Amino acid sequence: DGGITQSPKYLFRKEGQNVTLSCEQNLNHDAMYWYRQDPGQGLRLIYYSQIVNDFQKGDIAEGYSVSREKKESFPLTVTSAQKNPTAFYLCASSILGAPYGYTFGSGTRLTVV
């Protein structure tokens, strides 16, 4: 079955450490996205990518970095510069050129202690 996989589901890190969240899709979707969600709030866009080796900042990109070396993969690194990294992180993908909706992964809950 096609889908989008985020790993791990739960992640704990010490303050000051960089951490990378994985997102893989086998839907052959062109575009991929990273969102952050804080408790009781909506989703805020961190980065998105329409094509391999290209990506754009979203609304809250500071303290985060991404890469898109393969169409299937869009890892997100939460750097030590991110002041409040504890959150629920969601990855999504979509087809370009047609108005279909996003497919979301099941999310990674990052806790920094």
Next chain:
Amino acid sequence: DAKTTQPPSMDCAEGRAANLPCNHSTISGNEYVYWYRQIHSQGPQYIIHGLKNNETNEMASLIITEDRKSSTLILPHATLRDTAVYYCIVRVGTNAGKSTFGDGTTLTVKP
């Protein structure tokens, strides 16, 4: 992408229709209206989308006003499993880009 406004919460009796409103008064002509829902601690699930015509699928119906400034998601026979946060967003459907998910509407279906 245009922003949307939704009521923070709504209740609905099980078996009755749930009507969730969304205002998107600054929507552009090429922007679609999309609805998603998120059950606690899971990724959002796509429900339905539309441009200007009313749409129906196996999950819900979408009614878009003629001026396209607002829409209503209808769950015709709500069940307890429909309790979730519902998000309405607008975006140019064929491009990637910044899509803002507001705080959504928390729908609680009661027995």
